[in-house]
Amino acid sequence: MALQHKFISTERFFDLILHSEITNMTINEKQDAIIEEFAFYDDWMEKYEHIIELGKELPLIDEQYKTENHLIKGCQSKVWLHADFSDGKINFTADSDAIITKGLVGMMIEVLSGHSPKEIAETDIYFIDKIGLKSHLSPTRSNGLLSMLKQMKLYAVALYNK
Amino acid sequence: MQHFDIDKVRKDFPILAETVYGKPLVYLDNGATTQKPQAVIDALVTYYSSYNSNVHRGVHFLSQKATDAEEAARRGVQQFINAAREEEIIFTKGTTDSINLVAFSFAKRYIQPGDEIIISEMEHHSNIVPWQMACEERGAVLKVWRMDENGTLPLAELDHLLTEKTKILAVTWVSNTLGTVNPIAEIVAKAHAANVPVMVDAAQAIQHVPVDVQALDIDFLVFSGHKIYGPTGIGILYGKSAWLSDMPPYQGGGSMIKTVSFDGTTYADLPFRFEAGTPNVSGAIGLHAALQYVQAIGLDKIAAYEHELLQYAEAQLLTVPGLRFIGTAPEKSATHSFLIGNLHPFDVGELLDKQGIAVRTGHHCCQPIMDKFGIPGTVRASFSFYNTKAEVDALVAGLHKAVAMLS
Numbered sequence: 001m002a003l004q005h006k007f008i009s010t011e012r013f014f015d016l017i018l019h020s021e022i023t024n025m026t027i028n029e030k031q032d033a034i035i036e037e038f039a040f041y042d043d044w045m046e047k048y049e050h051i052i053e054l055g056k057e058l059p060l061i062d063e064q065y066k067t068e069n070h071l072i073k074g075c076q077s078k079v080w081l082h083a084d085f086s087d088g089k090i091n092f093t094a095d096s097d098a099i100i101t102k103g104l105v106g107m108m109i110e111v112l113s114g115h116s117p118k119e120i121a122e123t124d125i126y127f128i129d130k131i132g133l134k135s136h137l138s139p140t141r142s143n144g145l146l147s148m149l150k151q152m153k154l155y156a157v158a159l160y161n162k
Numbered sequence: 163m164q165h166f167d168i169d170k171v172r173k174d175f176p177i178l179a180e181t182v183y184g185k186p187l188v189y190l191d192n193g194a195t196t197q198k199p200q201a202v203i204d205a206l207v208t209y210y211s212s213y214n215s216n217v218h219r220g221v222h223f224l225s226q227k228a229t230d231a232e233e234a235a236r237r238g239v240q241q242f243i244n245a246a247r248e249e250e251i252i253f254t255k256g257t258t259d260s261i262n263l264v265a266f267s268f269a270k271r272y273i274q275p276g277d278e279i280i281i282s283e284m285e286h287h288s289n290i291v292p293w294q295m296a297c298e299e300r301g302a303v304l305k306v307w308r309m310d311e312n313g314t315l316p317l318a319e320l321d322h323l324l325t326e327k328t329k330i331l332a333v334t335w336v337s338n339t340l341g342t343v344n345p346i347a348e349i350v351a352k353a354h355a356a357n358v359p360v361m362v363d364a365a366q367a368i369q370h371v372p373v374d375v376q377a378l379d380i381d382f383l384v385f386s387g388h389k390i391y392g393p394t395g396i397g398i399l400y401g402k403s404a405w406l407s408d409m410p411p412y413q414g415g416g417s418m419i420k421t422v423s424f425d426g427t428t429y430a431d432l433p434f435r436f437e438a439g440t441p442n443v444s445g446a447i448g449l450h451a452a453l454q455y456v457q458a459i460g461l462d463k464i465a466a467y468e469h470e471l472l473q474y475a476e477a478q479l480l481t482v483p484g485l486r487f488i489g490t491a492p493e494k495s496a497t498h499s500f501l502i503g504n505l506h507p508f509d510v511g512e513l514l515d516k517q518g519i520a521v522r523t524g525h526h527c528c529q530p531i532m533d534k535f536g537i538p539g540t541v542r543a544s545f546s547f548y549n550t551k552a553e554v555d556a557l558v559a560g561l562h563k564a565v566a567m568l569s
């Protein structure tokens with residue numbers, strides 16, 4: 001698998017994230033690819049530079065969806081989430097007003113988008129923990145990421161149970 | 163002014179030698195909680211290893227020793243804030259607990275439907291919500307003393323707010339978010355002229371400003387032990403005995419009674435009437451050690467040093483492109499809240515964290531302040547007398563780096 005090649009460049013990573021090569025990967029393969037990617041950084045600031053780059057450069061959500069309706073409630077950094085369901089697969093788009101959150105949101109979306117409600121509902125998100133950013137999924141963090149993940153799962157569960 | 167020996171002071175706080183993410187810890191979150199000197203840690207260890215016992219109950223040696231230590235702590239607090247009597251010092255869980263006690267008991271005794279309670283716009287949630295609950299319970303009206311754009315409470319406004327229906331004014335001495343130091347003497351004088359008692363939230367003042375409740379004629383004063391270098395879980399309510407002895411108990415249980423029968427119960431005298439259940443003995447002892455530590459250095463010296471540090475930090479922080487302060491009152495204490503351009507405070511705080519610099523980000527439990535300024539939160543650096551100019555420099559360098567990464 002392409003992503004498991006060591007010393008992948010950031011540009012190459014974007015390429016893979018943004019384009020078709022990963023569309024056939026399972027959720028866990030995508031998570032593992034991200035973990036592998038982050039294993040190259042042993043310095044925290046490099047890791048954040050990468051996340052910030054992801055946050056800055058990924059166009060995430062159509063402006064028309066950045067409304068109260070799409071806002072994840074109860075968070076200090078804002079996260080907007082939009083979901084589309086077609087051909088049996090869910091595609092998410094999202095945005096955040098905090099760049100680091102936005103980078104993490106981007107990865108979360110990349111991991112879960114393009115999968116069936118069943119896959120999403122049953123998946124265990126472990127890559128955030130493995131790349132050392134577990135604190136972002138702490139309930140006291142209130143940065144929107146955990147609420148967003150819950151929202152994504154709820155959406156999937158609702159479709160799955162139909 | 164002659165300062166204390168900063169190197170010696172820093173050695174008194176073992177945690178300051180810690181590293182985080184391989185970097186020396188720069189602890190600038192003192193508004194959230196302060197670190198503990200060895201003297202406080204030792205007092206706790208000694209208590210638990212040599213005389214841990216329940217107080218006011220046993221006839222045995224250890225119980226007597228623990229009781230003596232707890233009551234010595236009460237007198238230590240009394241002396242620290244210059245209260246007239248030791249029974250005016252009530253041990254609580256913390257500032258929040260103290261405020262809830264006052265809000266509940268005072269409202270139950272004195273507040274009728276249609277009465278008014280005044281709080282300020284810069285209060286911590288803990289000095290808002292208990293009063294909202296009291297108003298709801300008693301059918302009273304909560305009035306808010308608005309601040310200006312600098313984060314200052316205009317004294318003249320208070321004249322319009324105080325009415326014949328006003329029953330109490332609850333106000334913070336120092337804003338945890340803005341650093342504003344409110345003119346408590348003038349506020350109390352105005353309120354008293356209108357026959358209104360004042361509850362002062364001293365959570366952010368007690369560790370920075372010398373406090374004399376008699377000189378200021380304060381009716382109620384509340385603070386937490388952990389913000390003045392003591393343990394968590396211990397707090398103080400000071401109340402004039404004329405008020406406290408007239409107020410009904412807040413919680414029922416052991417220790418707060420004189421006699422109990424199924425026909426009825428009579429309550430103990432002050433201070434025990436407000437101290438139901440086994441108290442936080444170790445907390446009281448640790449707080450006492452903390453107050454003694456602070457007194458040995460001197461709050462005047464601490465205040466002077468922190469003022470100098472705050473001014474230095476202000477000048478240095480302004481070198482960060484796009485930085486603006488939230489809260490620019492003429493009188494500030496130990497705290498700078500700020501934003502940089504349109505960067506999110508979470509992003510800035512997280513990048514500081516990974517450089518070993520601990521600050522607070524978010525709304526600081528003051529959502530109304532954030533609403534007023536129309537911001538999602540701030541980055542807050544809050545200082546203590548164990549912080550140094552070198553640490554301010556580290557903060558500023560960390561901010562420059564964060565800005566470069568985020569912009």
